[in-house]
Amino acid sequence: MIRALAAVALLALASPAHALVLRDMLGREVTLAGPPTRIVSLVPSVTESAFALGGEARIVGVSDFCDWPPAARAKPRVGGMVNPSLETLVALKPDLVVGTDEGNREETFVQLQRLGIPVYIVHAHRISEMYDLIARVGALTGRRDAVGPLVAGIQRRIDAVRAAVKARPAPRVLYVLWPDPLLVPGRDSHLTEMIELAGGRSITAGEPVSYVRFSIEAAVARAPEVIVLADHSTGASTAGRAAPEKWQALTSVPAIRAGRLYSVDLSVLHRYGPRVPEGLELLARMIHPEAFK
Amino acid sequence: MDPAHAEPAALTPLVQFRDVAFAYARPARGRERTFAFPGLSFTVERGEIFGVIGPNSAGKTSLLRLLTRVLRPQRGEIRLAGRPVGDLAPWALAREVAMVPQEAPRPFPFTVEQLVLMGRYPHAPGRFFEDAADITAARAAMAATETLALAPLPLEQLSGGERQRALLARALAQEPRLLVLDEPTAHLDLRYQAETAALLRGLNRERGMTILLVSHDLNLAAELCDRLLLLSAGEVARVGAAVDVLEQGLLESVFGCHVTVDKSPSGRPVVQLAYERG
Amino acid sequence: MTDARRLARALAALSLVLLAVGVTALFVGSAELSPSAVARALAGRAEASSVEAIVTLSLRLPRVAAAVLAGAALAVAGVGFQALTRNPLAEPSVLGVSSGAAFGVVLAQILGLSSGIVAALGAAVFAFAGALLAATIVYLVATAPGGLAVQTLLLTGVIVGIFFSAAITVIISVVDFNRLTGVIHWLLGNLGPIPAASLALFAVLAGAGVWLILKSARELNLLALGEEASRQLGVDAERLKRRVFVAAALLTGTVVAFTGPIGFVGLIVPHVLRRLVGQDNRFLVPTAALAGGAFLLAADTLARNVVAPAELSVGVITAFCGAPFFVWILRTRSRPL
Numbered sequence: 001m002i003r004a005l006a007a008v009a010l011l012a013l014a015s016p017a018h019a020l021v022l023r024d025m026l027g028r029e030v031t032l033a034g035p036p037t038r039i040v041s042l043v044p045s046v047t048e049s050a051f052a053l054g055g056e057a058r059i060v061g062v063s064d065f066c067d068w069p070p071a072a073r074a075k076p077r078v079g080g081m082v083n084p085s086l087e088t089l090v091a092l093k094p095d096l097v098v099g100t101d102e103g104n105r106e107e108t109f110v111q112l113q114r115l116g117i118p119v120y121i122v123h124a125h126r127i128s129e130m131y132d133l134i135a136r137v138g139a140l141t142g143r144r145d146a147v148g149p150l151v152a153g154i155q156r157r158i159d160a161v162r163a164a165v166k167a168r169p170a171p172r173v174l175y176v177l178w179p180d181p182l183l184v185p186g187r188d189s190h191l192t193e194m195i196e197l198a199g200g201r202s203i204t205a206g207e208p209v210s211y212v213r214f215s216i217e218a219a220v221a222r223a224p225e226v227i228v229l230a231d232h233s234t235g236a237s238t239a240g241r242a243a244p245e246k247w248q249a250l251t252s253v254p255a256i257r258a259g260r261l262y263s264v265d266l267s268v269l270h271r272y273g274p275r276v277p278e279g280l281e282l283l284a285r286m287i288h289p290e291a292f293k
Numbered sequence: 294m295d296p297a298h299a300e301p302a303a304l305t306p307l308v309q310f311r312d313v314a315f316a317y318a319r320p321a322r323g324r325e326r327t328f329a330f331p332g333l334s335f336t337v338e339r340g341e342i343f344g345v346i347g348p349n350s351a352g353k354t355s356l357l358r359l360l361t362r363v364l365r366p367q368r369g370e371i372r373l374a375g376r377p378v379g380d381l382a383p384w385a386l387a388r389e390v391a392m393v394p395q396e397a398p399r400p401f402p403f404t405v406e407q408l409v410l411m412g413r414y415p416h417a418p419g420r421f422f423e424d425a426a427d428i429t430a431a432r433a434a435m436a437a438t439e440t441l442a443l444a445p446l447p448l449e450q451l452s453g454g455e456r457q458r459a460l461l462a463r464a465l466a467q468e469p470r471l472l473v474l475d476e477p478t479a480h481l482d483l484r485y486q487a488e489t490a491a492l493l494r495g496l497n498r499e500r501g502m503t504i505l506l507v508s509h510d511l512n513l514a515a516e517l518c519d520r521l522l523l524l525s526a527g528e529v530a531r532v533g534a535a536v537d538v539l540e541q542g543l544l545e546s547v548f549g550c551h552v553t554v555d556k557s558p559s560g561r562p563v564v565q566l567a568y569e570r571g
Numbered sequence: 572m573t574d575a576r577r578l579a580r581a582l583a584a585l586s587l588v589l590l591a592v593g594v595t596a597l598f599v600g601s602a603e604l605s606p607s608a609v610a611r612a613l614a615g616r617a618e619a620s621s622v623e624a625i626v627t628l629s630l631r632l633p634r635v636a637a638a639v640l641a642g643a644a645l646a647v648a649g650v651g652f653q654a655l656t657r658n659p660l661a662e663p664s665v666l667g668v669s670s671g672a673a674f675g676v677v678l679a680q681i682l683g684l685s686s687g688i689v690a691a692l693g694a695a696v697f698a699f700a701g702a703l704l705a706a707t708i709v710y711l712v713a714t715a716p717g718g719l720a721v722q723t724l725l726l727t728g729v730i731v732g733i734f735f736s737a738a739i740t741v742i743i744s745v746v747d748f749n750r751l752t753g754v755i756h757w758l759l760g761n762l763g764p765i766p767a768a769s770l771a772l773f774a775v776l777a778g779a780g781v782w783l784i785l786k787s788a789r790e791l792n793l794l795a796l797g798e799e800a801s802r803q804l805g806v807d808a809e810r811l812k813r814r815v816f817v818a819a820a821l822l823t824g825t826v827v828a829f830t831g832p833i834g835f836v837g838l839i840v841p842h843v844l845r846r847l848v849g850q851d852n853r854f855l856v857p858t859a860a861l862a863g864g865a866f867l868l869a870a871d872t873l874a875r876n877v878v879a880p881a882e883l884s885v886g887v888i889t890a891f892c893g894a895p896f897f898v899w900i901l902r903t904r905s906r907p908l
Contacts, residue, residue, distance in 0.1 A: 080744065082744050082745075083744045083745075178753030178756070180753075180757070180761065181753075181756050181757060181882070182763075183752055183756065207881060211752055213756055213881060213883075213884070214882065215600070215601040215602075215879060216763065216764065217601055217602040217626045217630045217631065218601035218879065219880075220602060220622060220625055221601070221602035221603060221622055221626060223622070249625075249629050250625050250630075251619065251625060252622045252624065252625035252626075257620070318716070358799075361802075361803045362802075363802055363803065383806070383807065384805030385805075386805065387804050387805035392800070394797075398796055398797040398800065400657070401795055401796075402795070402845075402850040403850055403851075407792075411792065411804065412804070414789070414793060414805060414806070418805060418806075420789075421788075422573070422574045422575050422853065423574070467804070
């Protein structure tokens with residue numbers, strides 16, 4: 001929290017009217033002519049943050065996956081995260097493109113820089129980094145004042161969840177990112193942190209990568225008490241829909257016996273943005289239903 | 294024997310071509326016009342060695358293909374022992390007519406014995422493995438061609454002459470009435486040419502095997518064959534004994550070059566190309 | 572010794588190998604069950620909802636069955652396809668069919684299907700549709716007026732395969748990041764436990780394909796003489812080519828539908844077997860079924876244990892085996908291709 005405010009302060013000091021030199025979240029120097037007024041966001045959580053801060057006026061283009069809030073869908077789209085249309089992007093005449101190293105391609109950034117468009121890269125692996133991200137978005141969109149209250153609000157809700165689940169025994173949780181083949185979050189995944197904050201213990205937290213292809217039988221042997229299935233289906237498409245019936249056969253698993261199999265909307269949980277408390281509350285309700293009566 | 298087609302066995306020619314007309318749908322590469330048989334008629338008598346000779350584009354190989362039903366004539370009839378060839382199922386035809394190709398296919402990863410056993414397929418197409426009778430027949434065929442010793446060797450390891458004999462053994466394993474050979478000595482050394490000729494003559498004399506061979510080697514054909522058919526642009530230029538067919542004027546007009554015809558020690562004609570002395 | 576007896580002996584030996592691999596696969600896994608626990612589960616004496624029963628009977632056993640079926644299907648398809656094209660480097664995936672099937676499944680994963688059991692079978696249906704599409708295109712292009720031209724078949728198969736792979740790449744590029752990993756992992760081969768109904772269907776289809784190629788084995792030998800020569804021996808070459816092509820496509824499509832695309836099995840297994848039992852397809856087809864099953868099962872057991880509890884996809888193991896093997900074939904072939 002302190003770090004976030006410090007970042008905001010630093011950004012406030014380091015902004016003369018001409019030649020703005022910023023440092024993005026990868027430590028890269030990004031040079032702008034002045035404060036950005038035409039920003040293209042290739043990152044859903046950045047878009048969400050911008051809207052939550054009231055800075056959407058400066059966002060002139062978003063990726064196809066920036067679907068929250070609903071108003072964001074009205075913004076001009078530049079394509080997918082993996083391969084945005086450079087032409088469409090350039091036609092929007094942005095003075096800054098915000099991307100992430102977790103979802104956008106290096107190639108895209110290189111192309112943009114060749115075209116003389118500055119690229120600002122963000123990422124968030126931890127909730128603490130998320131506050132940093134929100135602060136930076138606030139600085140970029142000229143909504144520094146809104147950062148404090150937004151962050152405070154988020155913090156409050158997260159603290160409330162933590163308080164509610166504190167001192168309760170943490171059940172073993174299996175989070176299924178993708179069922180077939182089984183993909184689960186490992187140590188470096190933000191989902192692991194979320195599960196922990198929600199008062200659970202991810203049974204795959206020991207895997208030393210972000211996402212790992214996991215053995216079903218190992219998952220069964222670890223006897224999770226709660227299973228959360230990520231639901232990839234969007235409104236139109238049911239692909240990747242969580243299919244609880246597939247799991248019913250595994251009757252040795254406590255979660256199945258107790259009927260504690262839940263599905264959760266992927267987009268709420270997988271973006272480190274202003275909706276994190278929502279996702280966290282959802283998760284906590286699944287893991288500790290008794291704490292939220 | 295089907296009464297409708299029964300004819301006195303001794304009198305029926307083994308092979309009859311009656312007015313066979315055939316044309317390829319498209320000209321072969323390098324040719325200007327499509328090749329055609331306008332209407333081909335000839336017979337092959339039982340127990341004879343019959344040779345088909347002529348220039349390259351005359352249609353010798355197409356004739357063989359028509360006989361073995363790889364090609365179908367557009368008009369006319371081809372009969373085998375009095376029965377139309379079209380009436381026979383492919384495997385039934387294969388029991389009567391066995392074809393010895395010019396050379397072995399490449400790659401060919403099988404042994405000589407496996408190759409010869411393939412010739413037994415027409416006798417029991419539905420069977421999975423060959424039975425004892427098949428193996429006996431295959432061994433007999435190999436004995437006749439002196440290839441028994443080569444049985445376990447991969448075909449590709451044999452010399453040209455040995456390969457030829459193995460292919461012949463496979464054809465014999467079919468136990469055919471008619472043996473058809475396409476250029477039997479085309480790729481062989483002189484010695485193997487003599488060997489092959491002796492083998493064929495032996496099969497004909499001792500087993501009464503009817504043999505039809507296509508060759509561009511006029512002198513081999515003259516020595517070996519009882520009768521010759523000189524084919525020119527799909528038509529019969531002449532058919533008869535060697536001495537009648539290999540006549541200087543006729544050869545020069547069909548082949549388009551100067552030749553001289555002498556007599557060999559055996560009394561058969563010997564054709565010599567008269568090279569231009571420049 | 573007669574051929575039939577020699578074959579019986581080879582099959583008996585391979586059955587033992589398969590059994591050994593199968594038993595190992597059942598007893599080894601990342602759930603760390605004791606051998607006695609597994610034995611109890613197999614004997615039916617473990618409680619139905621115990622960990623050992625669930626893991627052994629609902630997870631390991633179906634997976635073992637799937638691996639054996641897939642391995643057998645791919646190996647036999649390889650034998651058939653190599654005999655058909657008279658090219659020992661022909662591999663079922665070169666038919667273009669596995670790319671078509673994979674495309675079907677990826678499309679299904681992205682578009683979505685209705686829920687429940689249909690979802691599991693639905694992906695398979697898309698796979699078959701994709702396989703059928705690819706096979707039809709290849710067949711039509713390779714069929715000249717004279718019949719199916721096997722050399723054109725190979726080339727067409729490669730091209731169609733490339734086309735569908737490109738199509739898959741297009742789909743991948745528009746799918747969002749979270750789904751991307753799932754799809755990509757599936758494309759590396761996904762041998763997992765399959766529900767019993769699907770497994771039964773898998774077995775029936777694979778069995779049909781293997782049967783078709785086995786029936787054609789003797790005639791495939793004759794095809795080595797050349798098409799014309801085999802026709803002169805009484806073989807219906809057109810019917811044979813069609814039958815083997817359809818069977819190989821069926822086998823390949825079935826495997827992709829149920830276990831994702833797995834490469835190299837159809838190349839490695841027939842080649843090793845040729846050095847052991849010879850060139851006769853009547854020996855190669857049945858032994859390939861057993862050897863292919865054992866091979867893929869061994870590869871899968873390795874894949875799911877070597878970085879336990881994480882897993883490698885089986886396609887990774889077969890590719891790592893396959894690539895050096897391919898080089899070895901090229902180097903040790905005594906005659907030019």
